[in-house]
């Protein structure tokens with residue numbers, strides 16, 4: 001049962017959904033008449049409450065997806081499909097520290113705070129005060145502006161405000177390659193990193209930046225959700241879909257080692273060797289052959 005002060009999702013028979021806080025004497029005035037808060041506060045989740053015109057509205061407990069889509073937005077926001085994958089890939093959770101920039105409207109911040117719980121911590125950075133204020137308001141409304149969230153106002157060109165040892169970092173800014181130099185100071189070795197960029201041109205620039213190191217294990221992907229019409233005797237995809245939100249780029253903060261490189265290149269096929277040779281040339285690294293013939297000592301592990 002939604003108690004006073006809690007958020008509730010209200011769904012109309014026409015399929016409209018709204019996120020509302022249950023507040024005494026703050027009845028909802030809808031096109032179907034008045035929906036009384038006193039009735040909502042006495043109803044069970046999953047039940048129907050009638051408006052003054054007798055139209056049934058359904059009540060649900062909000063999921064994280066409802067909450068992030070409920071934020072007021074003045075910037076582009078992240079959507080649940082990307083948020084879910086980003087959080088799992090970054091290992092956001094209890095006891096982990098994650099850095100995020102920019103905060104924007106705070107949709108990802110809300111999810112990071114939700115997954116981090118009281119023992120994790122989110123450091124979120126935003127250069128523009130008006131967006132930071134909006135995000136703080138959004139998080140507060142969702143009940144997710146807890147002590148596990150620190151909102152930093154500032155340009156990450158200046159670094160990450162003395163934060164060190166973060167387990168994960170996510171950048172949703174236009175030119176993330178410009179800030180890569182600050183990542184080693186702010187994150188622990190091996191930290192999981194992710195970036196979201198809307199265009200291929202931006203991805204290329206970021207990849208060039210990541211190539212300079214100390215980064216490795218780079219992956220580029222995009223996620224698409226194709227909804228289907230849930231009609232049993234005519235089951236088929238919807239005609240339209242949101243085909244592109246952004247490219248996701250994942251990497252690890254990782255110093256390169258010659259020993260690792262030597263074993264890595266051994267596993268390359270002919271085409272990959274050619275690509276590796278031109279990459280080494282582009283970066284001004286010694287040619288492949290010299291890497292393979294060099295006397296390199298170091299600890300080894302058993303075959304994995």
Ligand code: SAM
Nearest residue numbers: 077078102104105106107108126127155156172
């Ligand atoms: N991920 C956010 C969300 O889900 O609501 C949206 C982020 S929005 C696309 C990008 C934000 O990054 C903007 O609010 C912008 O002001 C901020 N930003 C851009 N460059 C920045 C920088 N160098 N330092 C801090 N914030 C920056």
